[in-house]
Amino acid sequence: MSNNKNIKSPVDLAQERPMRVQDVPGKTAAHHAENRMEDGGSNKGSQHQEFSLNDDRRVKVLSPGALVAKRFFRNRLAVLGMIMLIVMFVFSFIGGMISPYGEDEQFYTYTYMDKEYAGVVQNDEVRFTVADGKEFGTLLQAKLKLAMTKKETSFTEKNVKYEVTTHGDDFYSVTADGEPLAVASKDIITSAGEELPYEVKYGALTANAEEKDSFEVDGKKYKIDEEGSILDGDTIVGSIGRFIVQPAQAGTKISNEFKEAVQEAINNGAEEFVLKDEEGNENTYTITYKADSDTYSVIQETKTYVYDRYANPSKAHWLGTDTNGMDMLTRLMYGGRVSLVIGFIVVFLSCSIGVVLGGVSGYFGGWIDNLIMRIVDIFYCIPSMPLVIILGAAMDAMRVDPQIRMLYLMLILGFLGWPSIARLVRGQILSLREQEFMTATEACGISIHRRIFKHLIPNVIPQLIVMCTMSLGSTIITEATLSFLGLGVKFPFASWGNIINDVNNAYVMTHYWFIWIPAGICLLITVLGFNFVGDGLRDAFDPKMKR
Known part of the structure; x- marks a missing residue:
């Protein structure tokens, strides 16, 4: 008790x-x-x-994920990088949705441009006009020139006698058996509409050589005015002179008024003249002499509807327009989409291939490990940049569709970028497979597939996240480099690289800063943001970092 x-x-x-x-x-x-x-409780003063x-x-005890997040957000550079990436994602994806313009929408404007309208040659050589239905080949022309030089009145060719008649210093006619055959003159007959008959041309040349102002052919009277125009009544049917006026573009009709104005300006030594067109509008023409070819070029200032190329920043276009007349700000937004999407897809492909091969290599070891690592060594020896350049040039030659070309570009870059990830995964798994939890998975009878992808790979995820984040920046730089060289993304699709490619000469680079500087800033912010975030994740996942 x-x-x-x-x-x-x-x-x-x-x-x-x-x-x-x-x-x-x-x-x-x-x-x-x-x-x-x-x-006065009993715990008073107790420790x-x-x-x-x-x-x-x-x-408070934090979970591993919360602890990593806490370390990450303590890093100011990492937070800054996150903000930079958020801004660029909003700019690229949301900005393109709210932009009033399309990615390939082009803008036009009216401008005055100097275009070559006609070419003028002052004739100083004898030209031949052959009678209708007759032949006067190069051999006969050479014989005639020889007779003209020797001032002979006839010449013979193949037992045919040709009579030469001199009408003036630079005007000769040839007959054979009493029938007209051809004329040789430095003066040129140009028809205003239908081709003039030989008799009219001969009569005009004869009247001009004899300084007459009219001539008659088949009972019809023609006049020659002071400007050298040939008139049938009040209608101009042609002109005579030593100037050959030819249009610069096929299909352009040269009027007699234009020919007369050109001849008068050249004879007077004028550098320009004004002439009204058919609609009554006055056009200014400039005459330029080309000493190398001894010709004249007639330049016309015309109002033309063209692309609004390299327009300066304005309210309508905040960053101006590019060489194709497209809004630069909108192109930057869509270019950011393409660059970021290509970066993520390439890294995803590289990561997928690298994780599978690295996981298998690290877990099994032996001959499988040796085989996969030798494949990795081979891929490391491949000169990736020259290979991509060659494939890009081949796609240019094959004229591959720009959209299909982007798909090929992502596949090529992704296929060439997996070896480094495979080597990282293999090294981590080699150290993890010998630990106690893997022995427990084997004792529990868990399949090899689940051991690798459910227990080993998740323990490598932190290192993978860091490496993929760092790789995103380098992938975007690679894509921009290829696009700048013309081997990546093609028009009409935009990327930051091919936007900078528009700066193809020093004049554009120095005078149109709004073409290349904004694209370069976008590349700088994005790549720097990924690098800051990658450094922050690396420090946050490191268990040796101070809390």
């Missing part, structure tokens, strides 16, 4: 137990602590207090 005296009942134990927060519902810990101090599991004064 005496031994039972030392045994305390549950009631006594409850009375001796210190009061806890949950013992008095509806009361806060601070309130009960204050009551115990007032009542140890007991708290419930839901007491705020307990030490």
